[in-house]
Amino acid sequence: xxxxxxxxxxxxxxxxxxxxxxxxxxxxxxxxxxxxxxxxxxxxxxxxxxxxxxxxxxxxxxxxxxxxxxxxxxxxxxxxxxxxxxxxxxxxxxxxxxxxxxxxxxxxxxxxxxxxxxxxxxxxxxxxxxxxxxxxxxxxxxxxxxxxxxxxxxxxxxxxxxxxxxxxxxxxxxxxxxxxxxxxxxxxxxxxxxxxxxxxxxxxxxxxxxxxxxxxxxxxxxxxxxxxxxxxxxxxxxxxxxxxxxxxxxxxxxxxxxxxxxxxxxxxxxxxxxxxxxxxxxxxxxxxxxxxxxxxxxxxxxxxxxxxxxxxxxxxxxxxxxxxxxxxxxxxxxxxxx
Amino acid sequence: xxxxxxxxxxxxxxxxxxxxxxxxxxxxxxxxxxxxxxxxxxxxxxxxxxxxxxxxxxxxxxxxxxxxxxxxxxxxxxxxxxxxxxxxxxxxxxxxxxxxxxxxxxxxxxxxxxxxxxxxxxxxxxxxxxxxxxxxxxxxxxxxxxxxxxxxxxxxxxxxxxxxxxxxxxxxxxxxxxxxxxxxxxxxxxxxxxxxxxxxxxxxxxxxxxxxxxxxxxxxxxxxxxxxxxxxxxxxxxxxxxxxxxxxxxxxxxxxxxxxxxxxxxxxxxxxxxxxxxxxxxxxxxxx
Numbered sequence: 001x002x003x004x005x006x007x008x009x010x011x012x013x014x015x016x017x018x019x020x021x022x023x024x025x026x027x028x029x030x031x032x033x034x035x036x037x038x039x040x041x042x043x044x045x046x047x048x049x050x051x052x053x054x055x056x057x058x059x060x061x062x063x064x065x066x067x068x069x070x071x072x073x074x075x076x077x078x079x080x081x082x083x084x085x086x087x088x089x090x091x092x093x094x095x096x097x098x099x100x101x102x103x104x105x106x107x108x109x110x111x112x113x114x115x116x117x118x119x120x121x122x123x124x125x126x127x128x129x130x131x132x133x134x135x136x137x138x139x140x141x142x143x144x145x146x147x148x149x150x151x152x153x154x155x156x157x158x159x160x161x162x163x164x165x166x167x168x169x170x171x172x173x174x175x176x177x178x179x180x181x182x183x184x185x186x187x188x189x190x191x192x193x194x195x196x197x198x199x200x201x202x203x204x205x206x207x208x209x210x211x212x213x214x215x216x217x218x219x220x221x222x223x224x225x226x227x228x229x230x231x232x233x234x235x236x237x238x239x240x241x242x243x244x245x246x247x248x249x250x251x252x253x254x255x256x257x258x259x260x261x262x263x264x265x266x267x268x269x270x271x272x273x274x275x276x277x278x279x280x281x282x283x284x285x286x287x288x289x290x291x292x293x294x295x296x297x298x299x300x301x302x303x304x305x306x307x308x309x310x311x312x313x314x315x316x317x318x319x320x321x322x323x324x325x326x327x328x329x330x331x332x333x334x335x336x337x338x
Numbered sequence: 339x340x341x342x343x344x345x346x347x348x349x350x351x352x353x354x355x356x357x358x359x360x361x362x363x364x365x366x367x368x369x370x371x372x373x374x375x376x377x378x379x380x381x382x383x384x385x386x387x388x389x390x391x392x393x394x395x396x397x398x399x400x401x402x403x404x405x406x407x408x409x410x411x412x413x414x415x416x417x418x419x420x421x422x423x424x425x426x427x428x429x430x431x432x433x434x435x436x437x438x439x440x441x442x443x444x445x446x447x448x449x450x451x452x453x454x455x456x457x458x459x460x461x462x463x464x465x466x467x468x469x470x471x472x473x474x475x476x477x478x479x480x481x482x483x484x485x486x487x488x489x490x491x492x493x494x495x496x497x498x499x500x501x502x503x504x505x506x507x508x509x510x511x512x513x514x515x516x517x518x519x520x521x522x523x524x525x526x527x528x529x530x531x532x533x534x535x536x537x538x539x540x541x542x543x544x545x546x547x548x549x550x551x552x553x554x555x556x557x558x559x560x561x562x563x564x565x566x567x568x569x570x571x572x573x574x575x576x577x578x579x580x581x582x583x584x585x586x587x588x589x590x591x592x593x594x595x596x597x598x599x600x601x602x603x604x605x606x607x608x609x610x611x612x613x614x615x616x617x618x619x620x621x622x623x624x625x626x
Contacts, residue, residue: 011626048420052624074422084417086345088352100341101421145417 001026002047002153002183007056009042009207016042017053018207024200026152029179031198032187035305039207040187041081044157047185048078061152074103077151081158083142087131091122091141094130095148104149116144119174135162143171147178154178156186160193172197191298205305210316228273229255230264231289232280239264242283248272261288339423342431346405347438356439359401363443366390371450381459383450384468384592391585394479395504401439402483403497405432406616410491419620429484429616436480444473464595471591471598474605475584479504481612488619507584514580521571525564528575532556542618544625584608 002024009017017039024030032040045051047058049065049072058065063072086094095116099109117123120140125133130141139162146154159175160168175197178184188194194201195215203210203218211218232239236254239262243249252266268276273290280287306312350356370386380386409415418428451465482503487496506513517527532553540549564571580586587601 045416048416050416050420050624054625070422070424073420076420078416078420080413080416080420082413084412084414086349086414087412088349089345093348097341097345098417098421100344101418101423103422 001061002185003057003059004043004047005057005059007043007046007058008054009039009046009051010054015207017046019056020204020207020209021056022202022209022212024183024185026183027179027181028199029175029184029186029197031194031201032185032204033189033191033194033201033301034187034204035189037206038204038305040204041157042207043204044078044155044185044187045080048076048155049073050078050080075152077102077146077148077154079142079146079154079156079159081161083138083145085130085138085141087129090127090129091117091133091144092126094141095144098145098148102149102151112149115150116148119147119177120144121170136164136167139163140167143174150182153183153185156184158187158189160188160190168193191301203301203304205312210304210312228266228268228276228290228292230266230276230280230287232262232264232285233260233288234262234283234285235260236262238283238285239280242279242285246272246275246279248275263289339427339431342418342423342428343435343438346432346435350401350435350439355400355404359397359439360442363390363393363397363440364446366393367443367447367450371447375450375454376457381454382461382468382592382595383447383454383465384595386450387447387468387472388588388592391475391588392508394476395501395508398476398479398483398504399497399500401436402480402487402500403493404487405436405484406488406620407490407493407496411493419624425617425620426613429488429613429620433481433484433613436484437477440476440480441473444469444476447472461595464591467595467597468588468591471588471602471605474602474609475588477609478584478605478612479507481609481616482507485612485616485619488616510583511580511585514576514583517576517579519573519576521564521568521574524571524573524575525560528560528578529557532560542622544622582608 004023005021007017007020008015020039020043032043034040042051046053047060047065049069052066058072060072061075063075065072086097089097092113095113096109099113104112117126120143122137122140122144125137125141130138133141139159143156143159146156156175160171163171172193175184175186179197179199186194186197198215200212201215201218202212213221230239236257243252243264243266248269249272250267250269252264254262255265256263276290277287304312304316347356350359367386367390370389371383374380374386374389375383406415409418419425423431448466448469451460451462454460454465455462483496483500486499486503487493490496490499517523535556536549536553539552540546543549582604584605587598587604590596590598590601
């Protein structure tokens with residue numbers, strides 16, 4: 001179990017990590033999701049003891065990283081963003097070095113190394129110099145190093161960067177297999193990856209906590225806010241007139257505007273499909289399409305981590321099932337005209 | 339520590355660095371041995387050794403520039419510092435690996451007094467004492483190189499920085515003799531040194547209270563002592579700095595043939611101090 005409490009990492013007057021708190025339970029695959037520069041790697045570097053936090057505590061299996069660094073580090077296998085490889089060593093030499101560094105008992109070492117190599121499919125590369133390996137294989141050597149000795153917690157910083165699609169699938173399988181007996185933390189800005197393997201997702205933005213839940217719940221929460229998509233035969237003005245008269249309709253945006261149809265996306269207060277149907281029918285504007293719009297994890301992510309603070313705040317508010325304050329009709333009209 | 343030590347030693351011999359270091363050092367010791375002892379018939383091998391001291395300035399940077407700077411540059415320090423190994427273990431592992439590489443030419447040079455013995459009178463005790471001092475002096479310089487390498491990410495800067503520091507160490511006696519010997523000059527010099535210590539303390543502790551405390555207490559003590567008895571400040575600065583001379587102790591061994599225990603202790607304690615500072619630099623970097 002990893003507990004991160006109120007973590008702050010300050011560089012000058014910029015907070016790379018800003019009061020971040022979360023808990024990773026045993027046996028979870030925990031995903032860090034955030035755009036580049038959100039503080040994912042910094043957080044991982046603090047958890048693994050490479051960097052020290054400005055404020056806050058990291059407690060790993062009951063050991064505080066700052067107070068008992070050796071005990072805490074013994075529980076962790078870490079693959080940093082750039083695999084820490086020595087180009088002048090062969091794969092076997094490197095793994096032997098890593099095994100000794102991790103204080104794996106000598107009798108156990110060979111067995112552990114061959115297991116790690118088998119899991120990462122490195123057997124054929126055992127005697128090659130790391131200098132001569134391709135990026136994908138280097139990444140695998142780094143991964144083999146991280147799982148060496150099978151520590152209880154395995155932390156992987158963007159483990160599939162630079163791998164071809166087949167290797168990506170292999171690594172995902174490996175992560176799933178590891179997850180049966182280990183806690184795995186991985187970071188990514190690739191959504192499909194997180195969606196495919198993670199039990200729980202932590203979304204961070206500019207070093208701050210945004211949301212932490214299962215991927216399914218995140219999607220559901222945003223979808224539950226009754227987003228709908230309409231395709232109306234008529235002009236934009238006519239459609240807007242109808243919408244204005246209706247109660248319980250929140251912000252709306254015009255998605256598409258072609259000849260005689262207009263596609264709108266809107267938030268409503270509860271299920272308003274019937275009212276919408278009759279209102280448009282009464283105005284003699286045929287509704288060609290009316291469907292609830294399910295948010296995908298991608299939408300959630302893109303909204304929650306938008307560079308614009310207002311957009312992100314709006315999305316975060318939706319997540320907490322609060323009415324979006326930033327999204328007034330005037331706002332969305334403006335957005336529609338863009 | 340053992341894992342790091344083994345890897346470092348292997349790496350020095352897998353790359354050219356270790357071989358070049360050993361070859362050049364052995365070759366130069368050999369040349370001076372040849373000229374001083376074989377051709378000109380000096381009975382003390384220590385003369386040849388004291389003539390090759392300048393080699394450290396070139397060879398030590400070659401050995402040390404990579405040690406920490408390259409780890410940081412290629413981010414392999416992430417592996418070392420997130421492993422259960424302690425920071426002091428990392429530093430000591432690297433230091434002892436370099437000392438091992440340095441030990442090889444030193445052991446080869448241990449043959450030289452025996453060769454002299456074969457050809458006539460040899461002063462084995464004096465010569466082996468000098469070789470010990472030579473080895474420990476090398477240790478101080480390697481520790482200095484390690485510290486400088488830990489301060490930067492660039493091998494070139496590490497090499498040039500180490501060369502400059504070793505040059506200052508080499509010319510120390512000459513430089514100290516240029517300092518003023520008057521009492522007021524000593525006071526000013528000591529205050530400047532105090533200022534430098536304050537900078538160092540601030541860099542390590544990152545706490546202005548500690549820095550201010552050290553500065554205030556030191557300044558009051560110095561000025562107070564000066565007002566109380568200014569005559570004791572006469573040539574205090576040159577004497578104080580002169581006692582840090584690295585070549586002094588070596589010269590005691592090499593030319594005076596005295597077993598200078600105090601000098602050896604100076605070497606060992608300076609090495610320990612430099613290694614401690616290296617650990618502090620690595621520790622400190624985690625906080626920035």
